[in-house]
Amino acid sequence: MESTRRDFLKQSTATMLTAAGVGAIGKEIFAPTYVYGARNLPERDSGPTLVVIYLRGGSDPLSVFVPFDDRTYYQMRPTISILPNDALHINNRTFRLNPAMAPLLPMINAGEIAPIINVGSPNDTRSHFDAQDFMERAAPGIKSISEGWLNRYLEQTKTQTDPELRALAIQPLLPRSLRGQYPVLAAPARKSNRHERAMAVFEELYGCDEDRKMHRAAKAAEMQADTRRPGRRKKSRKEPEPPPIDEAAQRQRIVSAGSNTIRRLRELRRIIEESPDTHVQYPPDLGEKLQAVAKVIRANVGLEIAAVDYGNWDHHIRQGGSGGVMAPMLANLSKSIAAFYKDLGNRRHMVCTLVMSEFGRTVKENGNRGSDHGRGGYMLVIGEMVNGNRMYGRWTGLDVANLADGRDLPVYTDFRLVFAEVLVKLFGYDPPDARAVNDMFPGWNNRGRSLGLLKQL
Amino acid sequence: MKRRTLEPNLIRANVAASLLPAAFLVCASAQTTQPATNPPVDQPSLLAEPVRSDGPLNDREMTFHVLNRLAFGPTPGQVDEVMDIGWKQWVHQQLRPGKIDDSEVDRQIREKFPSLHMSMENIFARYRPEYPRPHTQEQMKHLRKLSREVAGELSRSVVYRAAHSKRQFYEVMVEFWRNHFTVDRRKTNGSFLANHYEVNVIRRYAFGRFSDMVLASAQHPAMLFYLDNWVSRAPLSPNEQRIVDRQVGRENVSRSVKALRRLQNGLNENYARELMELHTFGVDNGYTQADVTNLAKLLTGWTVGWSKPGRRGTYGFVFNADVHYTFDKWMFGTRLPRLPGNLALGTGEQVVIGLATHKRTARFISWKLCRYLVNDEPSPELVTRVARVFRRTNGYLPRVYEVIVNDPEFAARGNFRAKFKTPFEFVVSAVRSSGARVTNGGQVIRELRAMGQPIYDCEDPTGYYDQAEAWLYPGVLVHRWAFALRLSAGDIPGVELPDEPYESLARFEAAHIKDALIDAIVPGGVDRQTATVIDQAIQDRTVDRRFTHMVLGLILGSPTFQQQ
Structure with a gap:
């Protein structure tokens, strides 16, 4: 029986509804094409890429999408609202756009941006750290999950021939969404002379050339071990690993991590250096990171997932409306994304960008012309494959009765709904069994819903 | 030589x-x-x-x-x-760090990092001057500078001591407990409280009794803020809930209803869960969600404050009996005595100590210590031997460390490097x-x-x-x-x-x-x-x-x- 991508969503329903005895049902619905994980991709070098931009700090949705027709909005925000005439028309009856985001207007009008409002986590934490954790691990309220959702996807669908740069974070540290079993390179966009020198000095010590062969062999052996145990589950923290690692084994792991580092970092540097100049102007910060991502995408080396962070969205003070601290950041974000898509050239149609933040902010402004941590936020799904020209998510206005705890935008759309749809429609993620679904989104019941954000690629 | x-x-x-x-x-x-x-x-x-x-x-x-x-x-x-x-x-x-002369390092710490041995009141007075709100740009700048200063002193003292203290094993174990009872300074007031926490919780009990350390961390503002217990209050009674529900959607309500609104969803289980999952029993180790909720109820009213109004007096742990859950309390299927006012605090403390000396805790902590000192995957036999000593000594840590170090498994070739x-x-x-x-x-x-x-x-x-x-x-x-x-x-x-x-x-x-x-x-x-x-x-x-x-x-x- 040929499994279709859409079944995934139905599938997760089945998982959740029957909890324990679901394995058998899942197996009946799905006759998996591959033994372990599956990606129904066409050819590697023309494959799709997902770019995740994380706005850290809780970006304010009401300063992005302006409910210009709502008097409560102007009452609640005397100094940080945006006037109807300043805001940009986006073919929507309820919302207009922050004028700082004008660079995105052409893409919005072309239907290449799908905004989602009142989206977020079912867990009501207002702590940045908890909220980011829950979101990046796609496991709200579950603290025992330590792998990021993107890493779980990579691990579940790995193959023997995975490219070196299948996933990438353009920053010094891996974001939590990419941490986990699957090794992912994290490196800043800019070359560091110190690091180049360090690699040159330690290249031989970490057996770089020789290791390449061994690396392949070890990976093949590992894959074989995996296929022998198709339903392999993640070990819980309590279960002991069978053979303890001794000095030699540990050292071997260190050596191969070292050569892995050198190989991948070199490849990234080579791609960035050899990439032809496209004469697209990027703004600083985020722009610089996205430019590096664009170069890797254009190099056709099989990049599937790239993550970049954009920080400082926690605007408790002097947030402002069309002025203030936030507008220049929105302008930077918009210019960066517009430049990125211009730069992608003929790879443009295969790149989907997801913009997200951990939560929204209070509807009422605070005493410092800013806003405090809230609940419902916004997301942007960007690319030629999205069904644009409309807003997604449920909007119930700003009446205090309809706000979460009488103060914040409510959460009507679970962010996992967006994540699942992107994986399924962009990558053709096709979980082999119910267990894989539950590994991917632990303890989640999406009740068979799909937002219809993306066209089938 | x-x-x-x-x-x-x-x-x-x-x-x-x-x-x-x-x-x-x-x-x-x-x-x-x-x-x-x-x-x-x-x-x-x-x-x-x-x-x-x-x-x-x-x-x-x-x-x-x-x-x-x-x-x-x-x-x-x-x-x-x-x-x-x-x-x-x-x-x-x-194993007897108190007898090692480390006066030079101690002197350096006192000189270079004075905030480390200040009381919390003094830290607030020195590093957190009260400017009227909203702050001016200069005031903001000054506040940020002071906050960086107090945080920097702690971090630098940690590096300095680890590198130069003669009480090396003490520092190694302090690093273990600092990590076991981790607090993140970026959360509420963390940078002002962590200095006190490091000295009075972690360093104080690293060579003491485990249950003392658990209780001290449970009642330290750094932990109470970090894991949200300071806001945890008893949930509303059915009657109060009815009053709130009746007023839903109305903006102009009486002050008492507003107070009730703030109280609803008052129970915060964050700390109770982590106390079981991370600090004592270990994840999924013989407790249920009901136990977590029950423990959270026991810990309601464990909060932070000043002994006198207006940031005066002493600052620290406060038991607020007004928001403490007063109905029947259960723990692991046992009903606990219903005690009035401050006596209820004693019940909570006894339960925390009970958790910290429980046999499941003995095993989890022993396993984690063995992983730290011996091997990423210590053998169950070793853990059993160590847990036995943990139980016998009622969690007296120097004896627990001693038994690990003297175990043949510690010295085994397979664990070398x-x-x-x-x-x-x-x-x-x-x-x-x-x-x-x-x-x-x-x-x-x-x-x-x-x-x-x-x-x-x-x-x-x-x-x-x-x-x-x-x-x-x-x-x-x-x-x-x-x-x-x-x-x-x-x-x-x-x-x-x-x-x-x-x-x-x-x-x-x-x-x-x-x-x-x-x-x-x-x-x-x-x-x-x-x-x-x-x-x-x-x-x-x-x-x-x-x-x-x-x-x-x-x-x-x-x-x-x-x-x-």
């Missing part, structure tokens, strides 16, 4: 030098008996292999093992010093091994952040992971290599590399220098691959000070040095 195969010319060369280079040169001479100048001709595989790989650890290896695990690595010459008194005697001393150093362990051991002195830990702290292990800023309540997998992802080793090269070139601001022994060493042949450094820094020897590469690297090099630094950097960045 054992001067085994010391040659007379070496002694002469060494006459003017201090004890520090002496130790290096002794090692050099010890190694000269082996022909090390010619690298092995045929190298069948580039696979890293240990030099020796079977039989029990010899005395030198064992001493090195002890200094790796119970200290942040040996300082130059320390392996020989400890061998002189015997590693067992050294361990005996380290079997652990991958965390960034903190790597950085501190590199500083110690090179004989460097930390005069300002600021840059070291930034390097730790770049390596993903900033001090007191762990994102997760789980603390940093202790297993190799957590730290071995592509991209991380390059930071360690760069650090090794910078440190060995004396290029890290605030970390001073001494002139000696490197200047004295520079008078010798290349091979001697290499052997001296290897034997001083990694006395168990390096793997063959590293030895070969270093040999190739030093061929045809003029020997000077830069040369010795280069060899030092190669050793610190080698795979072997990442292990302990």
Whole structure:
């Protein structure tokens, strides 16, 4: 029986509804094409890429999408609202756009941006750290999950021939969404002379050339071990690993991590250096990171997932409306994304960008012309494959009765709904069994819903 | 000191030098008996292999093992010093840290980091002046500066003590508990409270009773804020809930209804859950969601405040009986006595102590300690032996440490250098091994952040992971290599590399220098691959000070040095 991508969503329903005895049902619905994980991709070098931009700090949705027709909005925000005439028309009856985001207007009008409002986590934490954790691990309220959702996807669908740069974070540290079993390179966009020198000095010590062969062999052996145990589950923290690692084994792991580092970092540097100049102007910060991502995408080396962070969205003070601290950041974000898509050239149609933040902010402004941590936020799904020209998510206005705890935008759309749809429609993620679904989104019941954000690629 | 195969010319060369280079040169001479100048001709595989790989650890290896695990690595010459008194005697001393004279380090701490020994009231008075809101730009700037200052003092004191304290095992265990009872300073007021927390919870009980540490952390503002227990209140009674529900959607309500609105959803289970999952029982270890909720109810009203209104009096733990859950309380299926007012606090404290001394806790903590000190995956038998002592001594930690260190499994060949150093362990051991002195830990702290292990800023309540997998992802080793090269070139601001022994060493042949450094820094020897590469690297090099630094950097960045 040929499994279709859409079944995934139905599938997760089945998982959740029957909890324990679901394995058998899942197996009946799905006759998996591959033994372990599956990606129904066409050819590697023309494959799709997902770019995740994380706005850290809780970006304010009401300063992005302006409910210009709502008097409560102007009452609640005397100094940080945006006037109807300043805001940009986006073919929507309820919302207009922050004028700082004008660079995105052409893409919005072309239907290449799908905004989602009142989206977020079912867990009501207002702590940045908890909220980011829950979101990046796609496991709200579950603290025992330590792998990021993107890493779980990579691990579940790995193959023997995975490219070196299948996933990438353009920053010094891996974001939590990419941490986990699957090794992912994290490196800043800019070359560091110190690091180049360090690699040159330690290249031989970490057996770089020789290791390449061994690396392949070890990976093949590992894959074989995996296929022998198709339903392999993640070990819980309590279960002991069978053979303890001794000095030699540990050292071997260190050596191969070292050569892995050198190989991948070199490849990234080579791609960035050899990439032809496209004469697209990027703004600083985020722009610089996205430019590096664009170069890797254009190099056709099989990049599937790239993550970049954009920080400082926690605007408790002097947030402002069309002025203030936030507008220049929105302008930077918009210019960066517009430049990125211009730069992608003929790879443009295969790149989907997801913009997200951990939560929204209070509807009422605070005493410092800013806003405090809230609940419902916004997301942007960007690319030629999205069904644009409309807003997604449920909007119930700003009446205090309809706000979460009488103060914040409510959460009507679970962010996992967006994540699942992107994986399924962009990558053709096709979980082999119910267990894989539950590994991917632990303890989640999406009740068979799909937002219809993306066209089938 | 054992001067085994010391040659007379070496002694002469060494006459003017201090004890520090002496130790290096002794090692050099010890190694000269082996022909090390010619690298092995045929190298069948580039696979890293240990030099020796079977039989029990010899005395030198064992001493090195002890200094790796119970200290942040040996300082130059320390392996020989400890061998002189015997590693067992050294361990005996380290298990009684109060008797080790560490007055110089203590004095430095008092001088350089005064906030560490301040009361919380004084910290607020000194580092958090009350400006009227909204603040001016200058006031904001000043507040940020003070906040950085108080946070910096704590981080720098952590690095300084780890690198230079003579109570090394104490510092190693403090690092364990700091991580076990982790708090993230970026959450509410963290940077003002963590200094007090470090001294009065972690350092105070690291060689005391485990249950005392659990209770102290449970009642410290740093933890109460970090895991949200300070806002946890008894849920509304059915009657009160009805009043609130009736008023839903209305904006103009009486003050009492507003107060009730704030109270609804008042129960916060965050701390109760982590107390069971992370601090005592361990995840999924014999408790249910109902137990978590019950525990959260018991801990309602455990909050933070001033003893007098208006930020006056003392600041700290407060039991607020008004928001404490007063209905029947249950724990593990037992109904607890219903006590009025402050007596209810006693019930909660007893339950916390009960959790901390429970047999499941004994096993979980023993397992975690064994993982830290012995192997990433300690055997269940070892854990059982240790847990038995934990139970018998009612969680008296020095006895628990002692039984781990004296266990044959600790000394087993299979556990020698079997652990991958965390960034903190790597950085501190590199500083110690090179004989460097930390005069300002600021840059070291930034390097730790770049390596993903900033001090007191762990994102997760789980603390940093202790297993190799957590730290071995592509991209991380390059930071360690760069650090090794910078440190060995004396290029890290605030970390001073001494002139000696490197200047004295520079008078010798290349091979001697290499052997001296290897034997001083990694006395168990390096793997063959590293030895070969270093040999190739030093061929045809003029020997000077830069040369010795280069060899030092190669050793610190080698795979072997990442292990302990």
